[in-house]
Amino acid sequence: MLELSCPNCGAPIPFQSKASIYGVCPNCKTLTLQKNQTLESLGKAGELVPDLSPIQIGTSGKTKDGIGFQVVGRIQQRYSLGTWNEWHAISHDGTSIWLAEAQGQFMITQLKPTSQDEIFPEHDAIQNLDSPPDVYFISSRTSKQPLRAGDTLDIDKETWMIREIGVATCVAGEGELPVGFRTGTTSVLLDLANDQGWFATLDYSHFPPLYFRGMIYNFDQIQFINLRDPKAFIGFQKVEQAKAIQCLGCGASLSQRSPDFSKSVGCEYCGTVMDTSKDELKILSKFQEVIKDKVFLPPGTKLALKGKECEVLGVVKKSVHADGQIFPWTEYLLHFTGGYYWLNETNGHWTIFEPVPFIPRTIPGSYPPKKNFQKEEYKLFNSSNARTDFAFGEFYYKIHAGDSAELADFIAPPKMLSSEKTKNEIFWSIGEYVTVDDLKKSIQGEVELPAPEGIGAAQPNPFTKLRKRNVKIATWLSAIMLVIQIGFCMNSQDKEVFSKEYSYVRNPVPGGTTDFSFVTETFRMEGNSRQNVQIKINVPALSNHYIYYSLALINTQTDIAYDTGLEVSYYEGVDDGESWTEGDRSADVIIGEVPPGEYYLRIESESDFQRGKGTDTTLSIRRDVDQSMYYFLFLIMIWLPVPYSLFRSFSFETSRNENSDFAPSSSSDSDDDDSSYSED
Amino acid sequence: MNFLKPLLYPLYAIGLTSYLTYTNFYGGGSSNVDEIENVPKTVRENPGVYRSHYTNFMRYSGGK
Numbered sequence: 001m002l003e004l005s006c007p008n009c010g011a012p013i014p015f016q017s018k019a020s021i022y023g024v025c026p027n028c029k030t031l032t033l034q035k036n037q038t039l040e041s042l043g044k045a046g047e048l049v050p051d052l053s054p055i056q057i058g059t060s061g062k063t064k065d066g067i068g069f070q071v072v073g074r075i076q077q078r079y080s081l082g083t084w085n086e087w088h089a090i091s092h093d094g095t096s097i098w099l100a101e102a103q104g105q106f107m108i109t110q111l112k113p114t115s116q117d118e119i120f121p122e123h124d125a126i127q128n129l130d131s132p133p134d135v136y137f138i139s140s141r142t143s144k145q146p147l148r149a150g151d152t153l154d155i156d157k158e159t160w161m162i163r164e165i166g167v168a169t170c171v172a173g174e175g176e177l178p179v180g181f182r183t184g185t186t187s188v189l190l191d192l193a194n195d196q197g198w199f200a201t202l203d204y205s206h207f208p209p210l211y212f213r214g215m216i217y218n219f220d221q222i223q224f225i226n227l228r229d230p231k232a233f234i235g236f237q238k239v240e241q242a243k244a245i246q247c248l249g250c251g252a253s254l255s256q257r258s259p260d261f262s263k264s265v266g267c268e269y270c271g272t273v274m275d276t277s278k279d280e281l282k283i284l285s286k287f288q289e290v291i292k293d294k295v296f297l298p299p300g301t302k303l304a305l306k307g308k309e310c311e312v313l314g315v316v317k318k319s320v321h322a323d324g325q326i327f328p329w330t331e332y333l334l335h336f337t338g339g340y341y342w343l344n345e346t347n348g349h350w351t352i353f354e355p356v357p358f359i360p361r362t363i364p365g366s367y368p369p370k371k372n373f374q375k376e377e378y379k380l381f382n383s384s385n386a387r388t389d390f391a392f393g394e395f396y397y398k399i400h401a402g403d404s405a406e407l408a409d410f411i412a413p414p415k416m417l418s419s420e421k422t423k424n425e426i427f428w429s430i431g432e433y434v435t436v437d438d439l440k441k442s443i444q445g446e447v448e449l450p451a452p453e454g455i456g457a458a459q460p461n462p463f464t465k466l467r468k469r470n471v472k473i474a475t476w477l478s479a480i481m482l483v484i485q486i487g488f489c490m491n492s493q494d495k496e497v498f499s500k501e502y503s504y505v506r507n508p509v510p511g512g513t514t515d516f517s518f519v520t521e522t523f524r525m526e527g528n529s530r531q532n533v534q535i536k537i538n539v540p541a542l543s544n545h546y547i548y549y550s551l552a553l554i555n556t557q558t559d560i561a562y563d564t565g566l567e568v569s570y571y572e573g574v575d576d577g578e579s580w581t582e583g584d585r586s587a588d589v590i591i592g593e594v595p596p597g598e599y600y601l602r603i604e605s606e607s608d609f610q611r612g613k614g615t616d617t618t619l620s621i622r623r624d625v626d627q628s629m630y631y632f633l634f635l636i637m638i639w640l641p642v643p644y645s646l647f648r649s650f651s652f653e654t655s656r657n658e659n660s661d662f663a664p665s666s667s668s669d670s671d672d673d674d675s676s677y678s679e680d
Numbered sequence: 681m682n683f684l685k686p687l688l689y690p691l692y693a694i695g696l697t698s699y700l701t702y703t704n705f706y707g708g709g710s711s712n713v714d715e716i717e718n719v720p721k722t723v724r725e726n727p728g729v730y731r732s733h734y735t736n737f738m739r740y741s742g743g744k
Contacts, residue, residue, distance in 0.1 A: 470689050477697050488704045509728075517727040532707030550732035554719055561716040561723075565734030592709020602727050627708040634700045641689055 006030055007041045013176075016072050019096035020088070020176035024073070031173065033180065046172030046183030048076050051083050052260065053101060054227045057175045059087075061224040063217055067108060068092040071099065073175025077168040080130045081263045081277055081397060088177050096178045098212055100201075105357050106222055107199050109214030111178065114156055120202065120209050121147050123188045130398070132165045132188060132424050149426040150406075150419075153192075155211060160192035160200055161359050165424040170205065179210065195361035195372075216357040247272055248283050257300065257313055258335055262394035266314065268292065268299075271390065273399055285401040291317045291390040294450070296345065297332050299393035302444040305352055305434070310334035310341060314393030320384040320407075333395060340396060342429065348449070349456030350439050351416055353431035360410075360417055360428060368662050371410045371417055373430065378410035378417045381457050382661040386420075409457060413656075416458040433458040455656045463649035470645050474638045485631040493531070493624035498523040498601075504539070504547060505614035506607055514550070517604035522556055523621065529595040531624040535566065536588035538618040542570045545608050546583075547617070552602040553591060561602075562591045568617075590625065 002015040004023070011027035021034045024045040032039035060070040073088035087099040100107040124133035136144040137153075147153065149162050169186045187205035194200075203210040242257045245265065249272025256265055256276060263277040264284060271287030297303070301312040314333040319326050329346040342353040356373070363370040368380040388403040403422075410417040414433035419426055433456060434442075436449050452459075498520065507515050525533065535551060546569030553562040569583040601621065609615075657663050714733050723730045 466686060466689075473690060473693050477693055481697060481700060484701065485704065517730070519724055519727050530706050532709055550734045552716070552719075552723075552730055552732060554723060556724075559717070559719045559721065561719040561730070562713055563716050563733050564710065564713040565732070589710050589713070590708060591713045592707035594707070600724065602723055602730050604727070604730075604732060624707070627704055630700055630703050630708055634696060637696050638693060641692065645689075 004032075004034065004037070004039045007032060007039050013039060015176050016070075017090045017094065017096055017176060017178070019090075019094075019178045020072065022177040022180045024174045024177075026174070029172075029174075031180070042180065044183065045174070045181075046170070048172045048174060049078070049083050051076070051085070053085050054224070055085070055087055055099065055101070056226070056228045059224060059226050059228070061222045063108060063215075064221045065215075067097070069097055069099070069108075071175075073173065073177045075173045075177065075181050076171040078171050079166055079168045083171060088175065097214070106217045106219065107201075107214060108217060109199065109201065109212035112156065112211050112213045114208065114211050118155065118208070120155070121153060121190070123204065126167055126186050126188065129167055129169065129186065132167045135162075135165055135188065135190065148421075148423050150421045155192075155200070155202075156213075158194065158198075160194050161426070162190055163193045163359070163426055164191040165189075166191065179206070181205070193357075193359040195359045197358050199358060245274075245276070245281060248274055248281055249286060255300075256394055257311065258394065261335055261340075261396055262313060263396055264398045265394045266390075266392040266399060268392035271392075271401070273391065273401060275398055276394070277398070284398055287390045287401040289390060292392070294330060296330075296447060296449055297343070297443070301447070303334070303439075303442045304444075305334065305341065305343075305442050306354075308336035308339075308341075310336045312343075312393070313340075314391060314395045314399075316388060316395075316399070317390040318386045319389050320386050322384065328389070333393065335396075342431075343434075344431065346456065347454060348436070348452035349459060350434040350436065351431040351456070351458050352434050353416075353418065353429040356417070356428040356430050358428075359426075369410075373417050376412050376415065378412045378415070380661065381409045381411045381416075382659070383408040411458050413458050414460040431458060433460060454659070455652065457656070457659065459656070461649055461652045461656075463645055463652050467642070467645040467649045470642050474642055477638055478635060481631060481634060485628060489626045489628060492626040493527060494626055495526075495623045496620060497525050497533075497623045498619070498621040500619050502617050502619060503614065504605065504607070504609075504617045506609035506611050508606075508611065514604050514606045517550075517602060519554075520601040520603070520619070522598050522600045524598050525594065525596050525623045527596050527624050530593060531596075532627075533562075533591045533594045534588055534620075534622045534625040535564075535591070535601070536586060536620045536622070537566060537568055538586040538620070539568050539570070539615055540585055540618075541615045542568060542585045544571050544573070545569070545615075547605055547607040547609075550604040550606075551589070553594070553599055554602060555595070556598045556600065558595075558597065562594065564589050564591065590627070 003012045006013050006025040006028060008030040009025060009028040011025055013023040013025050013032060015023060023032050025032065029045045031042040031045040033042055055071055057071055062068045069089040069091045071087045071089045075086045076083055084100065084102055089097050089099050091097050098109045121135050121137050123135045126133050134146055136146045139145045147162060149164060152159055152161050166189045167186060168189050170181050170183055172183055173181050185205060187203065190202040192200040197215065198213065199216045200213045242255055243259055245254050245256050247254055247267040247270060249267055250270035252267060252269045254265060254267060256262060264273055265276050266273045271290050273284045275282040275284050295315050297312045299312050299314060303310050312332050313335045316331040317328065318331060319328040329344060332343040334341040334343055344351045344353060360371040360373040363372055371378045384407050386405055386407045391399050406421040408419045416431040418431060419428050436452060440449060509516055533553060537549060539547060546567060549566045551564050551566055566587050566589050568587045570585045571583055572581040720729055
């Protein structure tokens with residue numbers, strides 16, 4: 001480790017990394033620059049503002065993918081919602097990396113060199129710290145190609161989507177740094193992301209802008225050591241307790257439940273929205289209309305969702321205007337230690353959303369457009385322009401009356417992937433459908449919730465589950481029974497125990513319709529009592545006649561008879577030049593569970609032959625025949641109900657899609673709300 | 681009763697499977713067979729003494 005003396009006070013300034021050429025004196029806060037093993041003073045480094053960061057110089061950590069680092073310096077920045085830190089760290093191999101934190105997410109990036117030919121977007125002069133200037137590419141001497149959140153640009157042969165255009169003011173710095181800073185300077189920052197999970201920032205505090213590229217991690221994906229206050233730190237500390245504030249619009253007393261989280265508060269009585277990011281309240285805007293109907297979870301409601309103890313902080317009423325109709329819904333901001341959720345209620349259907357820090361992957365060439373997120377495909381359900389009609393309670397951002405955003409909802413029920421795009425920011429969130437019963441169970445106390453109307457966009461299709469289960473059952477049983485059937489087939493004797501040819505002649509008994517009866521010779525049947533017997537009669541020359549046989553299979557020892565009947569009939573002809581046939585020249589009957597023993601067959605026939613006329617017949621008796629026919633009947637019967645559950649599932653999806661951009665009737669009017677989803 | 685609805689198909693499938701297994705195991709005889717006990721010994725000598733249950737039947741009338 002290199003130690004050099006501060007040119008201002010002489011105190012030692014340590015340098016652990018060769019990449020660090022700037023250092024802030026820990027004693028007198030002078031910013032210095034290394035030159036030939038000495039330090040040159042660049043002036044005061046500014047005063048750091050106390051913040052809630054858990055990280056400090058000396059904190060070390062290791063990411064889930066094995067990036068180990070130790071924090072050696074930081075630059076603190078201020079933006080419209082407060083401050084954040086860019087921590088400078090040295091990785092285990094000596095590489096200089098940057099660690100930034102925002103709303104529970106940690107971005108680990110590296111400063112990447114770019115080619116001199118690289119063309120970066122430019123921006124207008126910064127006029128307002130709360131509103132970023134226009135960002136654009138110069139496409140010719142006279143024209144600009146403006147860039148908004150959601151637009152794409154190429155840097156270092158990689159395509160990025162702009163997530164956010166922001167403005168930051170440098171507050172101060174400490175420790176050792178590879179880049180310099182100037183307290184009080186304001187610069188534009190472009191946060192970028194791609195669908196491969198990478199994150200990047202273009203920092204316009206330098207020219208050309210600094211290009212940082214890396215990944216986003218959750219707090220629990222990094223093993224930290226030596227945090228600022230490991231005993232107290234559990235993601236975020238609640239520093240300030242709830243307090244009462246007075247509405248600047250109507251004077252009503254309002255409670256601010258989470259002062260260190262919220263940046264704006266909306267008055268539920270008069271619609272005034274106030275900026276609470278600074279000590280002195282300031283009016284941001286005012287809603288013209290107070291809309292408090294159908295607010296089921298007022299601020300202060302406590303509930304336990306997704307394993308977190310949450311509290312409702314704010315309520316937002318939004319709507320989409322399309323086809324002359326208004327489609328309203330309500331969003332509830334839920335705050336928990338370390339982050340937040342949004343709980344959406346539309347027509348009594350509830351979906352809980354959490355932020356997604358990167359851009360879901362687009363599946364090219366899909367219609368409807370599809371996104372891939374966490375190995376799951378989501379298809380576009382609808383896109384629209386939504387506006388904020390009313391908001392009250394407190395919010396982590398500065399909410400304004402009349403805020404509008406382009407929304408796009410992609411679904412893979414029970415999940416929903418949503419994007420909300422404004423000029424300067426595109427915000428992705430992943431949602432999951434919550435049943436009314438589950439939501440009721442999660443709420444502390446008694447709350448009246450509305451019954452769901454129709455089908456929710458992310459409502460799980462109960463018939464899909466049923467259909468999949470039924471197909472699984474049918475498939476498994478078909479396979480199992482096939483094996484069993486093969487076993488029965490292989491075990492069956494299928495042995496002919498008696499066969500004889502007879503010449504049938506019509507010879508009715510006097511006064512009757514049946515022919516004289518006769519019996520066959522006796523024959524033996526082996527096997528066990530479970531086995532069957534097949535009696536088959538074949539009349540090869542039968543034409544336009546029938547012969548009916550009353551049959552009795554009689555056991556010579558037990559005097560038990562198995563009594564049955566069998567008809568052989570075959571008719572044929574030509575009608576209107578078309579030949580037809582009906583019936584069959586052979587027929588059989590199967591008698592089940594015939595014990596082994598000696599048997600004979602009594603046969604009594606009847607037919608429509610003329611007396612003295614007849615035909616040749618063959619009688620065959622077989623023991624223990626195979627019954628595969630039953631398996632095929634089983635297959636038909638087991639699969640028969642499956643199309644029904646398929647139909648129910650399809651009907652459910654059809655009903656769901658009636659509310660989507662892809663409903664059959666609305667294919668031409670998807671733009672009625674001035675919105676059309678594009679993959680740009 | 682709603683909790684029974686999802687069970688309908690599995691119960692039906694189990695019933696069907698059981699029936700097929702039973703049928704296969706016991707030979708799968710036709711339903712139009714009657715087991716008659718104490719048939720007279722004289723049937724072999726005089727087949728006409730036996731009275732069949734299967735003398736009334738429906739038959740094809742033929743033609744279209």
